[in-house]
Amino acid sequence: MFKICQVLLLLSVFEIGDSCGGIGGGGQVLSNPSLSMKFYPPVGWTYPDSTAITNLAYLPGQSLTQTQAQNLANGALTAAVLEGLNAVGYPTSGVSVTASYTPPTVNDCVKATGATGTAIGVHFGIVENGAVTKLAASSAIVNPDDCISRAYVTGTTVTLTYTPFPQQATVTVQGLVISELQMELIAAKVASMLNLNNNVQFTEEIVAAYLPVSPVSSKMFKICQVLLLLSVFQIGDSCGGIGGGSGGQVLSNPSMSMKFYPPVGWTYPDSIAITNLAYLPGQSLTQTQAQNLANGALTAAVLEGLNAVGYPTSGNLANGALTAAVLEGLNAVGYPTSGVSVTASYTPPLVNDCIKSATGTPTETPAGTQFGIVENGAVTKLAASSAAVPTPECISRAYIAQGQTLTYTAFIQQATVTVQGLVISEIQMELIAAKVASMLNLNSNVQFTEEIMVN
Numbered sequence: 001m002f003k004i005c006q007v008l009l010l011l012s013v014f015e016i017g018d019s020c021g022g023i024g025g026g027g028q029v030l031s032n033p034s035l036s037m038k039f040y041p042p043v044g045w046t047y048p049d050s051t052a053i054t055n056l057a058y059l060p061g062q063s064l065t066q067t068q069a070q071n072l073a074n075g076a077l078t079a080a081v082l083e084g085l086n087a088v089g090y091p092t093s094g095v096s097v098t099a100s101y102t103p104p105t106v107n108d109c110v111k112a113t114g115a116t117g118t119a120i121g122v123h124f125g126i127v128e129n130g131a132v133t134k135l136a137a138s139s140a141i142v143n144p145d146d147c148i149s150r151a152y153v154t155g156t157t158v159t160l161t162y163t164p165f166p167q168q169a170t171v172t173v174q175g176l177v178i179s180e181l182q183m184e185l186i187a188a189k190v191a192s193m194l195n196l197n198n199n200v201q202f203t204e205e206i207v208a209a210y211l212p213v214s215p216v217s218s219k220m221f222k223i224c225q226v227l228l229l230l231s232v233f234q235i236g237d238s239c240g241g242i243g244g245g246s247g248g249q250v251l252s253n254p255s256m257s258m259k260f261y262p263p264v265g266w267t268y269p270d271s272i273a274i275t276n277l278a279y280l281p282g283q284s285l286t287q288t289q290a291q292n293l294a295n296g297a298l299t300a301a302v303l304e305g306l307n308a309v310g311y312p313t314s315g316n317l318a319n320g321a322l323t324a325a326v327l328e329g330l331n332a333v334g335y336p337t338s339g340v341s342v343t344a345s346y347t348p349p350l351v352n353d354c355i356k357s358a359t360g361t362p363t364e365t366p367a368g369t370q371f372g373i374v375e376n377g378a379v380t381k382l383a384a385s386s387a388a389v390p391t392p393e394c395i396s397r398a399y400i401a402q403g404q405t406l407t408y409t410a411f412i413q414q415a416t417v418t419v420q421g422l423v424i425s426e427i428q429m430e431l432i433a434a435k436v437a438s439m440l441n442l443n444s445n446v447q448f449t450e451e452i453m454v455n
Contacts, residue, residue, distance in 0.1 A: 030210035033183050034172040035081070035190060040131040040201040040376070041167045045073040046106040056111035056144075057118075059125050059132070069103035076200075077101065077171050080193045084186035085173075087431060094175050101169035106132055109147035118142040123163070128375035129261070129447055130199030134162045149405070151398040159396075166203045183208045185431050192437040196448050201376050205442055249426050255418040255455045256326065256433055260440075261378040261447040262413045266294040267351040277356035278365075280372050280379070290348035297446075298344045298417055301325025301439035325440050326417045329432030339421050346415035351379055354394035365389035370409065377445030381408045412449050429454045 047069045048058040063069035077099035082092050106125040109118040118124060123135040124142075140158040153160055171190075178186075187206040194200035268290045269279040284290035326342050351372040354365040365371060370382040371389075386405045393399050400406055417436075424432075433452040440446040 028180050030183055031177050032174050033208050033210040034170055036170050036207045038166050038168050038204045040133040042131050042199045043127050045069050046104050048107045049105055052107055055115050057107045059108045066103050073101045074099040076198045080190045081171050084189035087189045088182045096174040098172045109142045111144050111147050113144050129380050131201040132165050133376050134165050136160045136162055151400050153398050188438040189434040192434040195441050202442050251429055252423050253420050254429050255416055257416050257453045259412055259414050259450045261380040263378050263445045264374050266290050267349050267379055269352045273352055276360035278352045280353045287348050294346045295344045297444040298325040301436050325436040329435040341420040343418045354389045356394050358391045378447040379411050381411050383408055
């Protein structure tokens with residue numbers, strides 16, 4: 001019977017509010033849709049100018065030609081969209097995916113020791129967690145040694161001026177007729193995979209543009225909806241966005257395990273940080289505050305997904321940010337959350353900044369003492385200097401002088417979110433996980449290091 005539903009979906013044009021299960025919840029049918037996105041580009045999606053080879057003014061991991069950068073970007077964008085289509089069970093035969101992206105020219109500061117350095121006011125790229133997030137310009141010449149060490153500036157009178165570096169891309173899918181909700185789920189999957197696999201740092205949610213298809217009778221899809229609610233089914237035989245793929249099983253009380261670099265607000269400093277000004281900008285000052293921020297964010301992402309398909313969220317027992325992300329994902333596949341309890345398990349880590357107070361004790365960060373490094377809103381690593389870090393160098397973020405080194409340690413954290421009272425298909429739970437990852441990255445600066453695992 002569900003094969004009939006599947007055929008009807010492929011052959012008919014219908015109102016989404018009357019379609020089967022996870023397809024439902026409002027919207028319309030789209031033809032030849034496109035995805036528009038804004039993001040900080042991966043360093044490999046940029047290239048330097050013609051003088052960079054001589055001056056060693058290219059960024060580590062950067063493409064050396066525009067063609068190379070174009071091929072890397074187009075390949076990644078196309079692969080992510082095809083994976084998103086597979087995630088909602090759509091065959092890709094007969095579908096044409098075209099990426100439109102113009103690689104920008106970005107130089108590093110000059111690292112060639114025989115050169116005079118980077119001139120005052122000349123922009124160079126700043127890479128955070130694999131993406132070029134901003135351009136910097138110094139009020140003084142940046143010496144090659146300071147460029148190599150990433151100190152960039154030394155002294156208290158030299159400053160760096162930053163300019164955000166967002167870029168745009170559009171991916172068009174020809175030969176595709178799909179529901180609006182399914183396209184939103186594909187967009188979430190695309191965002192999740194590009195962030196995880198290619199270090200694309202999105203600045204806005206991906207927007208779907210499309211040509212709407214006129215609706216026709218939806219009575220048969222009402223029958224599909226009833227059949228879905230009454231049946232336990234194999235994923236490959238289900239309707240529309242719930243199925244279309246092969247394999248999978250029905251899950252009860254599922255949980256999601258995730259590994260990530262935590263947003264700075266999901267961490268807190270030790271008890272002496274207030275006196276020494278050794279807390280990170282935007283950091284929670286207590287463990288409880290960090291816990292509430294994290295739990296709240298996880299919850300919110302899921303609630304947004306539920307609201308996206310018009311399901312009520314009143315009466316839900318969940319609260320907190322981690323939980324919110326799961327509830328938003330449930331929304332995204334059309335599951336009501338009344339009677340569903342979402343529990344987030346996350347332990348905020350203790351992280352200090354280097355010491356920024358000249359009057360506290362001590363007045364500088366001792367050699368070997370670890371402090372957090374924030375990249376694009378997340379604490380991605382801990383740094384320790386081979387020498388004491390004076391207060392001015394901490395404030396300027398130069399950290400070290402010539403001849404000194406920083407040693408880094410990756411700062412990966414974990415969380416688990418459990419959804420009690422939920423029976424759901426495996427493929428739907430994977431789509432929820434993609435939605436959760438997309439929203440946590442975009443709204444809370446969670447930088448995932450692995451794909452979310454559904455347990």
